[in-house]
Each structure stands twice: as structure tokens, then as C-alpha cells.
Amino acid sequence: MILLALLLAAPPPPIPTAPPSPTDIAASAPPSAWRPIPPENLLLLETPRGTLAIELAPDFAPAHIAAIKSLIAQGRFNGGNITRVQDNYVVQWAARPAPQGTPKPAPLPAEYERPAAGLTITPLGNPDTYAEAGFANGWPVAQDKTTNTAWLAHCYAAVGVGRDNPPDTGDGSELYAVIGHAPRHLDRNITVVGRVVEGLPAYASLPRGTGDIGFYKTPAEYTPITRVRLAANIPGAPRFEVMDTTSKTFADYKAARANRTGFFIRPAAAVDLCNVQVPVRRAK
């Protein structure tokens, strides 16, 4: 009886609480853990499938992004088409051809990598098959410390510039978004200009192309592009924020991605670059 009374008088054992999930961490991130996406770097592509919102990365590909912005200003994407959907790879779209007589633009400089100097790279902290991996200003990046260069990694949702064979680097009139397992073999072989921040599921579920490497065989299969604009030119355009990858919140988020709990019985204790998925949210 005394023993029982003592037991009853003891403080109750703590209720076990699950550590916060990656989703929990993103949902409760403080305002300081987010950086806004500048509206001049937010491309909005509209088709009957919905709006695809793409953050552009001028710190990595300024010349190609200037070319894309020029094409947008000329209205060249309006009336363009989604011409290719290759399963486990890419969805690709093309601007309208230049009007007859338009002088061919000068070739753009290769922007496959850039000096690492000037970037704050937060290391992934796990081995990467291809390079040293990390995050810079909210972007998944890889780097080569022998050449002191860095580049955007081809993760799910990365947006790149289609090109012909080298030395062509593309003129920005054909772009693609990754919709499959990260095709990291494309890193440093194609200019990455950004990533989709909203709307990709409706495009990743487009019917796969009927021809070679996912190109549609006939224009009747294309998804027509209504228009492409920059958010900076649209009053009331949606605004987005990306998690600051130098923040403690992001470190917690990355650790929680590597050490899943709840449903998981054996946390991986590691996570690969493209399985981290830097959080993006609509600005409040």
C-alpha cells in the first residue's frame, strides 16, 4: 500500500513526444528563416494545365537568364508549346520561332559552373556520388574544390536550357524541368537557370511523348503556352519565399530529413542532395 501510494505520488512519466518531422520544422520556421524570391526572378508560365512558377538564379546563369527575360519581353513564349515529356526525365517547352528576318543572336557564354567565391555553401554533410554537395542561398549545389567552382545540381524541379551539340549552350528559347530521378550526369553539361517552386505536379503528369526521347510526334499533342511573364510585371502576382539554407532551421530540417521518425523504424542517418528539397512557401 505504501509503495503504491509512493508510486502514485511520483510525478507522472513524461508523455513521449515524437521529434518534429521535416514538415513540422518547415511549418514552424520563424520569419528569419526565409528569404523572399525577388519578383524579377519569378517566371510564371501559363497553360491550360495551370501556372508553373519558376525561380530564376541569375547568380549562376546571368547571360542565359538575360536572354530568357528578353524573350519574355518580346512575347516569344506566348503561343509556344510543351513539346516533350520524357518519363523519369524532363518536361520541355519551346518559344515560338523567331519572326523571319530576325538576326540570329550571338552565342551565349557557357554558364555550366561559376567561381565558388562569393557563395556561402552549407555542406550537405553526407557523401555525394558526383562531387561535394551542399546548398547556396537556397539552391542545391555541387562544387569542385580543386577548381574552386560551383554549379546548380540537376535535382527534381531543376530548370535548364535545352541546347544542341557543343559548343552550342542554348539561347533560352527551349527550357526543361526535371520530373524524374535527379539526372546529375547533366550537371556542368547544361545551363541550369532555376527551379520550379509551384505547379509542377500538373506538368509531371502530362502524357509522355509519343516519339523518340519523349518528343510528341505531332503538334496536336502539344500543350499550348498561353503566356509567360515575370511576376515583377504583374500586379498582385503571387510571392514566394525559400528557406534560408544558412539558417539553424534549415540545419534542423536537413537533419530531420536524414533521420526520419514516426513511421520509420530505421532512420537512414544520411540524405542525398536531391532528397532534401529546400522548402518553398507562399509569402504571407
Next chain:
Amino acid sequence: MILLALLLAAPPPPIPTAPPSPTDIAASAPPSAWRPIPPENLLLLETPRGTLAIELAPDFAPAHIAAIKSLIAQGRFNGGNITRVQDNYVVQWAARPAPQGTPKPAPLPAEYERPAAGLTITPLGNPDTYAEAGFANGWPVAQDKTTNTAWLAHCYAAVGVGRDNPPDTGDGSELYAVIGHAPRHLDRNITVVGRVVEGLPAYASLPRGTGDIGFYKTPAEYTPITRVRLAANIPGAPRFEVMDTTSKTFADYKAARANRTGFFIRPAAAVDLCNVQVPVRRAK
């Protein structure tokens, strides 16, 4: 004149030939580089989207695969549904509920990993973020040399057994296929029973689920399953072959995946486990 004559008499310079691409290597692989998929391990799932052909891996998950074969024999998948499509993650389907009064089957043993003994593992030869990676009998695998265990990796097209929270391991009545970036955090947390060998693009392009984590909110959105059968029970069923991952051809294929040529200006000199994609073909 004499010089020109000499030059003309010299043998013509060799025409530069590109090294064979991964596709070339698979296309010209000798018959000895392939192993057949036994028809008793080939599951054929039919819906209005087409036939999904899945190779089962009883060397890795014998109990769960026996349970799946039992459900097939009972016709439990016929009239089932695709109930979940989560972007960059999985497409998932469910058998019909068991008839009322059916005794609940005994829980299955966990088959999250198996002894490495008895497997011939060809190393990937590149760092893997999660474990030591390689290939066993045509399957992408990872292993832990401290515990001498190995497991099937969650690459694109991997098929696993849905489950509730631990210690439940699933009963085989809910299965999923990976349609996004390899969710390797699921390795050793869910039983992988095989992989899709044909038909996945039509399923990876299904509309994404309208509810939480990609479940459709209403049954009206489901894709109905017409029937599920084993190829062994179908006269004239398609037959498939998987590349023998111990063959020289596969070694060449893997090297070519790591060192892309032609379009590529800077071969990665490495390739991650799930970016190799072991070739599968229809048997001739």
C-alpha cells in the same frame, strides 16, 4: 605535286567513331548477357491505362511475395483500385477488402533486409550517400558489411509493400511503385518486392491525388484495376529479360552511364545507383 601524290597515296585518316552509348551497349548485348524473368515472378496488373509488368524478387521478400501471390490467386486485386498518386514519390494501389468473416492473416516477418551471403554483389564502384551500393542478380541493392546484410534499393520503378505503423510490415494487399527521385530513406523501412519492367510511364502520368500525401479524395478519382495475374498462368504472356549484372556487358554499360559522350562535354566520371537503370527487354 609529289607531296600531293604522296598524301593522296597515304591511307585515309580513320573516321572518328564515338564510343558506344549505354543504349548502344544494351542493344548489342550478346544473349549471354541477359537472364530471363521467370514467368512465376512476373506480375501483370491491368487497368484502362495499360498493363504494368512487375518483376517480383522472392530472393529478397519470400513471405510478402507468397502473400501477394495468394491474393492474386484469390482474385483479390481484380476490382481493386489505384488510390494514391503522390508527385515525385509513388503510385499506390489496393486490393479489394477481404470478404466479411475472412480471418485476419498472421503478421508477416519483416523482410527489410536479408543476409548478404548467397548474393553475388557487383559493386557500383562509386560512393553512395546511404550505404555500399551495387547490383545483385539484376537488382540495385545496398549492403551493410558490418551486419552482412543487403536489401533492394528504392530506385525509380521499385515496388514496395504499403504498411501501417510498426511493427506492421504490410500484408501485400497495398503496393506502390516509385515514380520520383529515389526515396532511399524508405530503404530497410518498407519491404521492397520487385520493380516495374514495363508500362510505368502511363501510371507515372496519372493525375496526382487530391488529398493528403497524394491519396485521391473520392473513389470516383480511382483508376480501377481490371485484373492482376502472374504471367505463368497466361498462355502467350510477354516474356522479359534483365541484363546480367555480373556480365562484362553490364560493366561496360555502367561505365558508359558514368562517362557519357556525344552530347556531353564533361562526363561525370561517376553515376549513382538509381541512375544506372539495369536494362530490361522483351525476350525475342
